[in-house]
Amino acid sequence: MIYLDNAATTMTYQEVVKEMSQYFTELYGNPSSIYEFAGKSKSAMEEARVTIANTLGASPKEIYFTSGGTESDNWALRSITKTLKKKGNHIITSKIEHPAIMNTCKHLEETGYRVTYINVDENGIIKLRELEQAIEPDTILISIMAANNEIGTLQPIRLIGELAKKRGILFHTDAVQMYGQLPIQVNRDNIDMLSASAHKFHGPKGVGFLYVRESVPIAPFILGGSQENHMRAGTQNVPSIVGMALAAKMTHETMQNRMISTAKKRDYLIRRILREVPFSRLNGDWKRRLPGNANISFQFVNASELLALLDMKGICVSAGSACSSHSKKPSAVLTALGLPEEIVQGAIRMTLSDETTMKELDYVTNTLKELVADCRKNNDEYLAF
Numbered sequence: 273m274i275y276l277d278n279a280a281t282t283m284t285y286q287e288v289v290k291e292m293s294q295y296f297t298e299l300y301g302n303p304s305s306i307y308e309f310a311g312k313s314k315s316a317m318e319e320a321r322v323t324i325a326n327t328l329g330a331s332p333k334e335i336y337f338t339s340g341g342t343e344s345d346n347w348a349l350r351s352i353t354k355t356l357k358k359k360g361n362h363i364i365t366s367k368i369e370h371p372a373i374m375n376t377c378k379h380l381e382e383t384g385y386r387v388t389y390i391n392v393d394e395n396g397i398i399k400l401r402e403l404e405q406a407i408e409p410d411t412i413l414i415s416i417m418a419a420n421n422e423i424g425t426l427q428p429i430r431l432i433g434e435l436a437k438k439r440g441i442l443f444h445t446d447a448v449q450m451y452g453q454l455p456i457q458v459n460r461d462n463i464d465m466l467s468a469s470a471h472k473f474h475g476p477k478g479v480g481f482l483y484v485r486e487s488v489p490i491a492p493f494i495l496g497g498s499q500e501n502h503m504r505a506g507t508q509n510v511p512s513i514v515g516m517a518l519a520a521k522m523t524h525e526t527m528q529n530r531m532i533s534t535a536k537k538r539d540y541l542i543r544r545i546l547r548e549v550p551f552s553r554l555n556g557d558w559k560r561r562l563p564g565n566a567n568i569s570f571q572f573v574n575a576s577e578l579l580a581l582l583d584m585k586g587i588c589v590s591a592g593s594a595c596s597s598h599s600k601k602p603s604a605v606l607t608a609l610g611l612p613e614e615i616v617q618g619a620i621r622m623t624l625s626d627e628t629t630m631k632e633l634d635y636v637t638n639t640l641k642e643l644v645a646d647c648r649k650n651n652d653e654y655l656a657f
């Protein structure tokens with residue numbers, strides 16, 4: 273099996289699994305209990321909070337544990353719009369956000385908020401001038417993702433944060449794809465809220481965090497007990513939180529080398545495919561993209577057919593994002609780049625990790641050459657071309 277779908281999820285590091293296991297069978301106390309045995313769970317959890325805060329240049333009390341990226345996105349948008357309702361009811365986001373943001377925005381629109389979805393250019397980068405022009409007197413929040421899940425495009429978050437700060441507007445970023453891959457610092461990058469998810473950086477699934485700057489008036493998301501400083505009730509998932517912190521530590525310690533080596537492999541893959549497979553094109557910005565992302569369209573090919581053939585050869589990739597790959601709708605992200613339908617429907621996303629080898633990439637390229645040619649054999653448009 274060749275796994276090129278690391279944007280969907282990553283393999284949990286062995287060290288992480290090992291570290292987590294003792295919190296199931298030995299140190300299984302409830303972190304809210306008051307005896308010494310449970311205190312060990314609590315200290316491990318609080319240590320995890322410190323580790324994660326350190327990776328962002330944040331304070332531990334600004335980190336809230338959640339069930340993952342989707343919850344963090346929901347919490348950030350739904351609670352801040354509630355607490356700042358008197359100040360205004362306008363939000364700005366982009367046209368290429370993940371469904372966790374898009375569907376939350378749609379829900380907010382149904383409950384009386386106004387949302388402006390700003391455009392991106394042909395490479396998937398937001399237009400700062402358009403963002404500035406979209407700001408209105410009642411704008412309370414800008415939510416723009418740090419890196420896109422389909423095309424890996426990096427947004428100018430520092431500049432967005434600077435603009436938001438200058439205009440007295442809060443800035444939230446969905447950093448689910450960026451965190452653990454590239455450096456991100458909440459103070460340097462002027463970020464007020466940030467969402468992340470452990471399974472995207474070699475941690476376990478179903479756990480993540482929301483960073484909330486201390487001065488931001490967040491409201492509780494899940495009501496019940498007093499966990500997470502009365503903000504998110506429910507017994508914390510200690511094994512997963514500990515695992516997430518170790519994965520965060522490991523990915524941050526190795527980030528510099530991984531960034532360089534993964535980007536080199538990505539560029540090798542992209543260059544070989546573009547050179548050797550006719551009518552192929554790279555989607556997204558070549559330079560300003562995640563180190564592991566290669567999103568390539570094959571004209572005259574249906575991506576779902578290609579995906580199935582690749583699967584039979586033991587190669588795992590996605591068409592668009594994993595969350596939308598079961599949907600028949602064309603990718604909203606690629607459509608927002610202004611690409612014609614035949615390019616959008618022939619797009620596959622290959623996402624590498626540090627573990628990906630050159631040998632695997634050679635096998636994938638050679639297989640793609642064969643399979644793309646096979647798919648085109650029955651395509652009338654291609655034959656008539």
Ligand code: PLP
Nearest residue numbers: 340341342370372421448449469
């Ligand atoms: N935001 C982005 C950009 C993502 O890529 C994803 C997952 O693919 C999410 C949010 C949702 O994260 P989770 O799977 O942890 O709910």
